[in-house]
Each structure stands twice: as structure tokens, then as C-alpha cells.
Amino acid sequence: MISIRNVSHRIGQSQILRDVSADIPDAGITALIGPNGAGKSTLLNLVARLLTLQTGRIEIDGQDIARTSSRDLALKLAIVAQQLGVASRLRVRDLVGFGRWPHHRGRPGPEDEATVAEAIASFDLGALQHRFLDELSGGQQQRAFVAMGFAQGTDWLLLDEPLNNLDMFHARALMARVHALSRPEAPRPRRVVMVVHEINYAAAWADHIIALKDGAVAACGAPTEVLTNPVLSALFGMEIRVEELHGRPLILHHI
Amino acid sequence: MRLSYLLTATALLVLSLLSVLVGAADFRLQDVTADPDALRLLLTSRLPRTFAALLTGASMAVAGVIMQLLVRNRFVEPGTTGTTEAAMLGLLCVTLLAPGAPILLKMIASAMAALVGMAGFLLLLRRLPPAQPLLVPLVGLIYSGIIGAGATFIAYQADLLQYLGVWMSGEFSGVLAGRYELLWLAGALALVAYVAADQFTIAGLGRATSVSLGLNHAQIVVLGLVTVSLVTALVVVTVGMVPFVGLVVPNIVARTMGDNLRASLPVVAGLGGGLVLAADLFGRVIRYPYEVPAGTVFGVMGAAVFLWLLLGRPARA
Numbered sequence: 001m002i003s004i005r006n007v008s009h010r011i012g013q014s015q016i017l018r019d020v021s022a023d024i025p026d027a028g029i030t031a032l033i034g035p036n037g038a039g040k041s042t043l044l045n046l047v048a049r050l051l052t053l054q055t056g057r058i059e060i061d062g063q064d065i066a067r068t069s070s071r072d073l074a075l076k077l078a079i080v081a082q083q084l085g086v087a088s089r090l091r092v093r094d095l096v097g098f099g100r101w102p103h104h105r106g107r108p109g110p111e112d113e114a115t116v117a118e119a120i121a122s123f124d125l126g127a128l129q130h131r132f133l134d135e136l137s138g139g140q141q142q143r144a145f146v147a148m149g150f151a152q153g154t155d156w157l158l159l160d161e162p163l164n165n166l167d168m169f170h171a172r173a174l175m176a177r178v179h180a181l182s183r184p185e186a187p188r189p190r191r192v193v194m195v196v197h198e199i200n201y202a203a204a205w206a207d208h209i210i211a212l213k214d215g216a217v218a219a220c221g222a223p224t225e226v227l228t229n230p231v232l233s234a235l236f237g238m239e240i241r242v243e244e245l246h247g248r249p250l251i252l253h254h255i
Numbered sequence: 256m257r258l259s260y261l262l263t264a265t266a267l268l269v270l271s272l273l274s275v276l277v278g279a280a281d282f283r284l285q286d287v288t289a290d291p292d293a294l295r296l297l298l299t300s301r302l303p304r305t306f307a308a309l310l311t312g313a314s315m316a317v318a319g320v321i322m323q324l325l326v327r328n329r330f331v332e333p334g335t336t337g338t339t340e341a342a343m344l345g346l347l348c349v350t351l352l353a354p355g356a357p358i359l360l361k362m363i364a365s366a367m368a369a370l371v372g373m374a375g376f377l378l379l380l381r382r383l384p385p386a387q388p389l390l391v392p393l394v395g396l397i398y399s400g401i402i403g404a405g406a407t408f409i410a411y412q413a414d415l416l417q418y419l420g421v422w423m424s425g426e427f428s429g430v431l432a433g434r435y436e437l438l439w440l441a442g443a444l445a446l447v448a449y450v451a452a453d454q455f456t457i458a459g460l461g462r463a464t465s466v467s468l469g470l471n472h473a474q475i476v477v478l479g480l481v482t483v484s485l486v487t488a489l490v491v492v493t494v495g496m497v498p499f500v501g502l503v504v505p506n507i508v509a510r511t512m513g514d515n516l517r518a519s520l521p522v523v524a525g526l527g528g529g530l531v532l533a534a535d536l537f538g539r540v541i542r543y544p545y546e547v548p549a550g551t552v553f554g555v556m557g558a559a560v561f562l563w564l565l566l567g568r569p570a571r572a
């Protein structure tokens with residue numbers, strides 16, 4: 001479990017997060033939703049220590065992140081941040097290989113190779129593995145980075161808008177893959193926290209939802225509790241119709 | 256990969272052999288065993304000169320690629336971002352204040368100034384919009400222009416302009432045994448960089464990825480800063496700057512081999528050494544028996560390649 005207690009964050013004069021407390025349960029996929037600028041990325045970056053915690057406390061499986069070494073954290077949690085701005089000219093396979101770096105620190109062994117091969121196959125990168133990153137489309141780069149995060153082999157995988165730039169085929173494939181990896185019956189179930197922009201992906205695949213608005217938690221709970229007409233309408237400030245499909249919410253926000 | 260290593264090694268060998276054979280004085284390799292003068296020429300002049308060119312090229316190319324990864328921009332090198340100018344300014348100041356100081360002390364003063372100059376550039380970069388890759392070399396050129404102007408002003412006042420000229424254009428004709436050995440230190444720094452090759456490659460992926468992989472990003476930036484400033488200072492103090500090596504060489508290598516330094520750094524170093532040695536050789540034969548400085552030869556070729564890199568492909572850094 002990731003427990004977030006009384007976390008506030010400010011940059012200059014603006015208060016980005018206000019006294020956020022939330023638990024991310026040890027189950028499957030937790031989706032962070034909310035309007036642009038709600039503070040989703042900030043919260044995720046604080047958990048992964050990409051930003052320094054100003055006030056409050058964050059624990060991952062009982063371990064205070066303020067007192068965890070960089071390497072231990074890298075073995076516990078991987079993050080694929082939102083704006084990567086790829087400038088590097090690495091081959092996809094090498095990039096995914098760097099996901100193993102916290103484990104081998106420069107001397108990859110056979111199990112590292114195997115994990116990398118598995119990640120490449122998992123995220124459908126076989127045909128791209130020898131291509132250079134800076135010659136791929138945004139969506140292809142995104143998949144390569146997610147595969148790298150997966151190869152890191154951590155219990156926790158944090159993904160900030162991983163579906164950005166993906167076409168619908170690859171978006172669904174990625175969600176299905178992440179979902180499968182996070183099931184309890186998977187060989188080594190991962191716990192995934194992801195910022196999801198397209199809310200129906202959260203509705204269809206997430207196990208738990210945390211909604212943020214204006215830097216505070218607006219709602220949290222199971223998809224059927226959070227993804228309802230009153231909650232979503234208040235969250236996004238517009239009237240949103242919610243139907244049901246196969247026992248899960250279906251949000252008709254586009255019409 | 257194996258092929259690039261083999262090609263680099265072969266080219267270096269051929270160039271080194273040529274470099275040992277070509278020069279103003281008569282020299283044949285087979286005389287070395289019989290003629291003590293020939294041996295002395297080899298040991299005091301030809302070999303040192305060859306090593307100096309190789310070490311300068313290799314270490315400058317490595318410094319260039321490190322800088323490009325730290326800044327995450329392909330169009331920078333110490334000579335276009337104020338680091339070289341700062342190194343010269345430091346050297347100028349120590350020459351003014353303590354003219355009799357030993358060369359090692361001068362080098363250290365120059366390296367400190369280079370460090371400050373490069374750190375200043377990194378701070379400046381934080382204020383630039385990230386989506387404008389071409390702004391980075393532009394700001395670098397202006398920044399180095401300002402520091403260079405300061406150095407020129409001081410040198411002019413103190414009547415030391417000819418020194419600046421010497422430091423700015425790399426030249427190997429004066430290299431003799433006993434006067435270039437500091438460059439081995441630059442070579443050693445390039446080796447240290449190879450040990451940290453993975454860390455530099457990861458740093459090139461940005462801070463977020465570095466932190467996610469448990470890398471101490473700040474520590475790598477400092478290691479890079481120190482390496483680049485020391486290499487720059489060592490080269491400026493001993494033979495003078497060879498412009499564009501750090502810019503052109505990594506770009507050429509990255510096109511075919513990419514940015515995975517663990518694989519590409521030996522080729523970057525080899526190509527850097529080889530090209531500088533080739534420039535020096537070219538300068539030796541083009542107006543034989545007179546010489547054109549290698550820095551001038553490389554400056555002309557490098558500027559052309561730089562322009563081609565800037566204009567010849569889509570603006571992506």
C-alpha cells in the first residue's frame with residue numbers, strides 16, 4: 001500500500017496540492033483522474049521522488065520515502081513520467097535494457113536479458129527493437145518507455161498518461177497488458193498507479209480510482225462509486241451522462 | 256559494433272605511422288636502431304607530437320559527448336558554450352597575477368574558471384524554453400562571446416593578446432617530450448568517463464528517467480562538469496583549443512551508433528584522436544616545409560560540418 005498523508009505542495013506562490021491524504025491499495029490498477037492542472041502529475045512525481053516532498057508523509061509498503069535510498073526506491077518503484085522529451089538516440093532494446101540498471105549496475109546477467117526480452121514481447125516492440133528512439137513516433141516512444149518501466153521489475157509501476165499519443169489499437173493493447181500484469185494470478189503481480197486522461201479506460205480497467213480537483217482529493221473508491229453522474233459532473237464542471245456496460249460504468253462525455 | 260572498433264583502430268594505426276614519418280627533418284623508421292639521432296628525434300618530437308594530437312582529439316571528443324548528454328542537446332561543445340573561453344580567462348588571470356607559477360597551478364586555475372563558466376551556462380539553460388533546441392547553441396555562442404570579449408579586453412590591456420592567440424588555436428608543432436605530458440591526464444579522464452558511460456547515457460534520458468532508475472543525477476552532472484572543465488583546461492594549457500572536435504565527432508558517431516556510450520565512446524575517442532591527427536598531418540604537408548596549425552585546419556573543416564549538421568537535417572536536438 002502507498003499511504004499519502006497530509007501532503008501539500010507549492011511552487012512559488014501557487015498552492016498545487018492542498019493537504020492530500022489517500023491510500024493506494026495493494027490491488028491491481030489505481031487510476032488518478034481529474035481535470036488538467038488538478039495536480040495528478042505532481043502527486044505522482046512526489047511519490048516517485050521526482051519532486052521533493054515539502055510537507056506531509058508518503059510511505060510505500062510501510063517505508064517512508066524520505067528515508068529510502070535512491071537505489072532501494074528504484075528496486076521498489078518505477079515511474080514513466082509525462083513529458084520525457086526524448087533527445088537521446090538509443091536503440092529501443094538498449095532503452096528497455098536500462099530498466100534493469102538498478103539491478104545489475106552495468107553488468108547485465110542472463111536473467112536481465114530474459115526480462116528485457118519479455119518486456120519487448122509484452123509491449124509489442126519486437127519489430128522496433130533495433131530502431132533508434134529519436135526515429136520513432138511519439139506513441140512508439142511511449143510504449144518503449146513503459147516497457148522499460150516494466151523491465152525494472154518493481155512492485156509498483158507509476159505511469160503518467162501512458163496512453164498519450166497511442167492509437168486505439170495500442171492504447172487498448174497496453175491497458176490489457178498492464179491489467180494482466182496486475183492481476184493477482186500473474187506470476188509476479190505488479191501494482192500499477194496511472195494517470196488516465198480518457199476516463200473510459202479507467203472505467204473499464206481500473207480497480208480503484210482517486211479523483212483530484214484543484215489540488216485536493218475530490219473522491220476515491222471503486223469505479224462504480226466514483227464514476228457516477230453527480231461525482232463526474234462536479235469534478236469536470238459539466239453535465240456527464242453515465243451508462244452501464246457489462247457491469248462497468250460507460251461515460252458518455254463526448255456527446 | 257566490432258566493425259567500427261576495427262576500422263577505428265586501423266585508421267589510428269595508419270595515421271600514427273604517417274605522423275611519425277612525416278616532418279621537416281629527414282627521418283626513416285629503419286634508421287632508429289642504428290642512428291641515435293633518429294631515435295632521439297622519434298622519442299623527443301615525433302612520438303610526443305603524435306600522442307599529443309591523439310590525446311587532444313580523443314579527450315575533446317569525449318568532453319563534447321558528455322556535455323551533449325548533460326545538456327540534452329546535440330549542438331553544444333566546450334568551445335561553443337563558454338567553457339573554453341572561461342578556461343582561457345582563468346589562464347590569463349593567473350598569468351597576469353603569478354607569471355612564474357608552475358604549469359600545474361596554471362592548469363588548475365584554468366580548470367576552476369572553466370568549471371564556473373560551464374556551471375554558469377547550465378544555470379542559464381534552465382531559463383530557456385525546453386521546446387527550442389536551437390536556442391541552446393545560440394545562447395551558448397553569445398555567452399561564450401561575452402566571456403571571450405572579456406578575456407580579449409584584459410589581454411589587450413595587459414599586452415598579452417598573443418597568448419590568447421596561442422591558446423585559441425591548437426598547434427602541435429611545438430610539442431616536445433616534457434612539454435605535453437599533462438595531456439595524458441586528459442586521456443585518463445576520458446577513461447574515467449568510460450567507467451561511468453552508463454550513467455552518462457542515462458543522464459541523457461533526462462532527470463525523470465535517471466531518478467526512476469535510482470541514479471544520483473546531481474552526482475553525474477558534477478562528474479560531467481569536472482571532467483569537461485579539466486579536459487578543456489588541460490588542452491588549452493598545453494596545445495591550445497582545437498575547435499569543433501567535441502561537436503562534430505559525437506554527431507558523426509551518433510548517426511550510426513547512437514548514444515549508448517558503453518558501445519560508442521571508444522569510437523568517439525578514436526575518431527576524435529584520428530581526425531585531429533589527420534588535421535595536424537594535413538597542416539604539415541599542405542605548405543611543406545611550413546606548417547598550418549591543426550586548430551586552423553580543424554576550425555575550417557569543423558565549421559563546415561557544424562553548419563551542415565545545423566541545417567542539413569530536421570531541427571531535432
Ligand SMILES: Nc1ncnc2c1ncn2[C@@H]1O[C@H](COP(=O)(O)OP(=O)(O)O)[C@@H](O)[C@H]1O
Nearest residue numbers: 011014016034035036037038039040041042043
Ligand atoms: N514547475 C511549475 N511551476 C509552476 N506551476 C506548476 C509547475 N508544474 C506544475 N505547475 C502547476 O501545478 C498545477 C498542477 O500541475 P500537474 O500536477 O501537472 O497537473 P495535472 O497532471 O493534473 O494536469 C497546474 O496548475 C500547473 O500549472
Ligand SMILES: [Mg+2]
Nearest residue numbers: 040041082195
Ligand atoms: Mg499531468
